[in-house]
Amino acid sequence: MYPYGGLYVDIPYLLYVLPALILASWAQIKINSDFNKYSRVSSETGLSGAEVARTILDRNGLNDVRIEKVSGNLTDHYDPRTRVLRLSNGVYGYTSIAAMSVAAHETGHAIQHSEGYFPLILRNNIAPIANIGARMVWVFILLGFLASEVFIEVGIALFLAVVLFQVVTLPVEFNASRRAMLQLENGIAPQDKLKPAKKVLTSAALTYVASTLVAIGQLLRILTMTNRRRD
Template structure:
C-alpha cells in the first residue's frame, strides 16, 4: 500500500534543492500514516465485522465472488494482486475489527473493483510495473557508465528514471480512486455514519504517502538532469 524511491549518490547542492524537501514531506507522511493507523486501530469500527469480512461483503455485493481473500504476514502489507485476483490482508487488518481494519480492507477491495471495471490508470500501472521495476534498478548503473564511458548511457539512465516518475504519477489516481470507492461502499450500509469521517482521515493519510513518493521521484529526476547538465558543461 505504501512505497517510495530513493536514488543513491553523493549529497550535493542539487540533492538539497530538489530532493531534500520532498524527502522531508515523505518522512512526515510516513509519520502521519503511522500515527493514524495506531490511533484508529484502537477504535472499533462499530460494524461487528473483521477486515476480511468487510472486504468479502464489498466483493460479493459487486459480483466479485471469484476474488479470493488471503492472509499475508506483516503490518500494512495489504494489497490486491490483479494477476491472480487475490486480495491479501495483513495480520491486524484481516482479523481486526477496528476503523483502521475496515478502512484498509475496503481500500484494497476498491482495487479489485477497479480491476473488474477496467479502470484505465490501474491497467496502465499494471502493464508498466514490470518494466519500471527492472529499469529502476539499472538507472544508476547507466548513469555511472555515462560518467565513465559515454554520455549516451546517461541519456538511457534518465529515460529509465522517467519511467519511474510516470509510474508514480499514474499511481496517484489509482490510490485516490480506490479510497473513494472504499468510502462509497462503507457508506452503503456497512459502517455507522459516525465512523465514515475517521475512515476518510485514515485513507487521506495513506494518500499523502503516495503524493510524497511522487514528489521524491520528480525531485530525483530534476537532480539527475541537473547533475548531467553540469557534467556536460
C-alpha cells in the same frame, strides 16, 4: 557535486530530493500514527477486515476474488495477476476502523480491475520497466560518466518510467479510496465512523503524494547533474 569551502556538496539533492524525503518521512509517520490510533477504535460493524472485504467484493459480483492474510504491517494489496486480495495481520482479523478502511480501499482496486479502470491498467504495464529503472538508473548514470553519454540517456529514460509510474499511481489510489468510502457509506459503516475512516484513507494518500515528489526530485537531480557534465 559542487565545491563549497573545500567540500563537495550535492546541491541538487539538497534542493530537489531532501525536501521531498522530509515530506515522505512525515507522511509515513502520519499514516502509522493514524493507523495505530484507529486500530484501537472499534468500527462497531461486527465485521473483521476480511469480512468487510468479502462483503464488498460479493455485492460487486467479485465472488471469485480470494482473500488471504499476509505478514507485515500495512502490507495490504490487491494482486491483479492472481485476483487475490491480501490483508495484513492488523487488518485481516480485526474489527477496528483502521482495518475496515484499509480492507475497503483494497477492494477498490479489485473493483477497478474488474471494470478495466485505465489508470490501473497503465500502472500495471509500466511497473516492470519502473522496477528496472529504480534499480538500475545509477548504474547507467555511472556508465555514462565513465564511458558513453548514451548510457545516461538510457538511465534517464528508465527513470522517467519510475516518475510516470508514481504519477499514474495517484489517481489509482485516490479513486480506490473514493470507491472505498462509497462502499462504507452504503450500509457497512455507522455514520459516525465515516469521518475517521476517511481520515485513515487521506493519511495513506499522502504517502503516495510524497513518493511522487521524491521521484520527481530525483529526476530533477539527475537532469541537473548530467546537464552540468555535458556543459
